[in-house]
Amino acid sequence: MSARRRILLLLKPLDVYPPRPPAMPKLSSPSSSSSPPRILDQKTLSYLNDRCRVHKNTINFCKEVLQRKSVDWEPIPRNNLSHPIRHVDLVITVGGDGTLLQASHFLDESIPALGVNSDPTQVDEVSKFSNEFDATRSTGYLCAATAENFEQVLDEILEGHKIPSELSRILVSLNSHRLPTYALNDILVAHPCPASVSRFSFRIKSNRENSSDLVNCRSSGLRLSTAAGSTAAMLSAGGFPMPFSSSGLQYMVREPISPRAVHSSLMHGFLKPGQLMHVAWYNQEGRIYVDGSHVQYSIQHGDKIEISTMAPILKVYLSQTETRNGIPSQ
Known part of the structure; x- marks a missing residue:
């Protein structure tokens, strides 16, 4: 009987964009050394809170999927990494390209990584708020999965139907x-x-x-x-x-x-x-x-x-579009 796969689930922290209540203006004397109050309108606050909610929901969904699989897995906040990653078969990062980049600094050429974009940009949202604020979310060029297709991509990997790309490093x-x-x-x-x-x-x-x-x-x-x-x-x-x-x-x-x-x-x-x-x-x-x-x-x-270019390569599972075209879409 084959050994169970060992997976490290690396998580972008929630405090990157914590929910905040609206700041109320306060009076201060000209000589006060305190910082001026920050005032955010309710629409912007709602957008920031939604980003946190979407990211948290994606984390919970990935955990639920892994719980159903015949694998051994462990979740770790990305900021807790301090030593090279060893003794796992796959690293799954949940966040964006930054989380996958951070994981890559602790990986050699033997362990592949799968990036899950936990908060992908919504084109209609960007268009809707373009005249009010920047509603761009996570880019995720290096992420092959989102919450929508994570289980499908994971199954393809576990069944050996998806092969990682080999990316050069410096x-x-x-x-x-x-x-x-x-x-x-x-x-x-x-x-x-x-x-x-x-x-x-x-x-x-x-x-x-x-x-x-x-x-x-x-x-x-x-x-x-x-x-x-x-x-x-x-x-x-x-x-x-x-x-x-x-x-x-x-x-x-x-x-x-x-x-x-x-x-x-x-x-x-x-x-x-x-x-x-x-x-x-x-x-x-x-x-x-x-x-x-x-x-x-x-x-x-x-x-x-x-x-x-003499650094060890990094194995990363990429989306079919990136693998087919060779250049990530803009």
Whole structure:
């Protein structure tokens, strides 16, 4: 008899958007140091409360489905993760892309992940409130399931009818020491203050004998993305979406200051598999941000950073649309 599947259910916390009562204005003297009162209209409050309700209902539904299956499962809030995930057959994340990204930092190439978008955007709702507030909910590019199809997708996985995609990740070494976190979406190398100039240089190396010219930069930083991350910040900055099957990286120098004409073509480009980017940092302080702002590493003047595609892949179950087209829909 085959062993029961072991599943880790990773949950986005409810306090991300807790329900709040309307704030009442209060009088305060000009010299008061207290913050001004926050006043939210009832329609906005109702929308925020509904987001929390939908997310909570999705969590409860996923738990009910797992309870009916012949599997062993355990729910864990995503903020409780502190060690590599081991001894499970599948990780199910309930939230959005951010929850799956957080899980990816604790996963190697042996354990697949399934993302459940717990609060998907409703097109009619966005249109209805477009002139009042932003009613966009969770995007969920990397999530193959919602509450509507979760049980169907889970059954396909458990029965072996659905195969995970293999997504590339970014490996970063700082002063010849590997950072422990692999980026599934992107990394940003920049000054911790967004208004400050980032000073650095880089070159791309294919091997010891073949490398690009050294590019000296003063800019807002340097971003590199995987194929999965090419539809996130990279696309917003003017980059190009890449097929999910691509194992290369896309890079972009953010807002370069007076780039030399000879180097302008190197401000935005691609790293092929096997190529390395060598970066030298010349500010007194800086940060390497991995998949957003939650994971970051401090850097200082003279530090050497090496970036490549040599990280272990991540197995993720994607929707049929993303798997078929190779590029997530916008």
